[in-house]
Amino acid sequence: MSSFKIFDVAGSGMSAQSVRLNATASNLANADSVSGDPNQVYRARHPLFEAVRAGLGENAATSGVKVRGIVENQAAPSARYEPGNPLADANGYVYAPNVNAVEEMVDMISASRSYQNNVEVMNTAKEMMLATLRLGQ
Amino acid sequence: MPVNLDTYLGVHAAALKLRSQRTEVLAANLANADTPNYQARDIDFKSALAAVGAQSAGAGGGVHLATTRAGHIGATTVDGTTTPELKYRTPLAPSLDGNTVDAQLEQAAFAENSVRYQATLTFLSSKFRGLLTAITGQ
Numbered sequence: 083m084s085s086f087k088i089f090d091v092a093g094s095g096m097s098a099q100s101v102r103l104n105a106t107a108s109n110l111a112n113a114d115s116v117s118g119d120p121n122q123v124y125r126a127r128h129p130l131f132e133a134v135r136a137g138l139g140e141n142a143a144t145s146g147v148k149v150r151g152i153v154e155n156q157a158a159p160s161a162r163y164e165p166g167n168p169l170a171d172a173n174g175y176v177y178a179p180n181v182n183a184v185e186e187m188v189d190m191i192s193a194s195r196s197y198q199n200n201v202e203v204m205n206t207a208k209e210m211m212l213a214t215l216r217l218g219q
Numbered sequence: 220m221p222v223n224l225d226t227y228l229g230v231h232a233a234a235l236k237l238r239s240q241r242t243e244v245l246a247a248n249l250a251n252a253d254t255p256n257y258q259a260r261d262i263d264f265k266s267a268l269a270a271v272g273a274q275s276a277g278a279g280g281g282v283h284l285a286t287t288r289a290g291h292i293g294a295t296t297v298d299g300t301t302t303p304e305l306k307y308r309t310p311l312a313p314s315l316d317g318n319t320v321d322a323q324l325e326q327a328a329f330a331e332n333s334v335r336y337q338a339t340l341t342f343l344s345s346k347f348r349g350l351l352t353a354i355t356g357q
Contacts (some may be wrong), residue, residue, distance in 0.1 A: 132246075144260065146250055206333050210242065
C-alpha cells in the first residue's frame, strides 16, 4: 500500500533535521574551542540536503530527503591576541572558530520547527490510515 | 440488476486513492522544506480525477455518468496503474537557495487534503452501510 511511503518521507525529513540539529549543537558547543594553529581550529559544520527522487523522468515523485554530506565553513577563523593563553602561538595569537552563534540559534529554531512539521505529517498520515482501516465498520 | 461494486462506489474509490497520493506529494514537500533547489510539487486533483474518469469511460463496461461539459466528472472505476500528473507550484516569493516550498501553504494544503480524505472515507463508509442494509434487509 502506497500510503506507507508517507512514513518513509516524513521519517527521512525527521532524520535530516536531526542531523542538522546535531551539527548546530556541535557548532554551539565548540564556539569557544580556541587553538594556536589556524589550520587545526574547529570550523562550523553544516549539512547539505538533497531531495530523493522516487523514479526517473519529469513525472517522478519525490520520496524524501537525504543528507548528502556535512560541509565545513571555509571562512577564516578570527585571530585574537592573548599572549597569556597557554594555547597561544609564538606571536601570542589564538584562533577562534568561525562559528556565528546568532546564525546557529536561527538554524536551530528552523530545524526544530521543520522537525515538528514532519512529526505532524506523520501523525496525520497515521490517523488517516487508521480511519481507512475502520472503513465499513 | 447485477451490481458492480466499482460502479456502486462511484467516484469515491478513485478520489480516495488520489487523495492518498496527494498526501504523499505534500509530505515530500514538507520534508524538503530546507533542501536547496527543491521545487515544490502538487497534483491538480480536479484534472487528475477527470483523467481517471476519462480512462474508465474509454475502457467501456459499467455504468458511467454522462459528461457533457468540461467541468463534469464521470463516475469511475479504480485503476491501479494510473499515475497522476505532478505539477510544479508557482512560488509566491523567490528564495536565494532556489527552494520553492512555502511551509505555511503546504501545511494548509496538507490539512485541507486530509479533511477531504476523511470526507471521502465517510462517503465510502455510508455506501457500504447502504449496501449492508440492502443485503440484510433490516
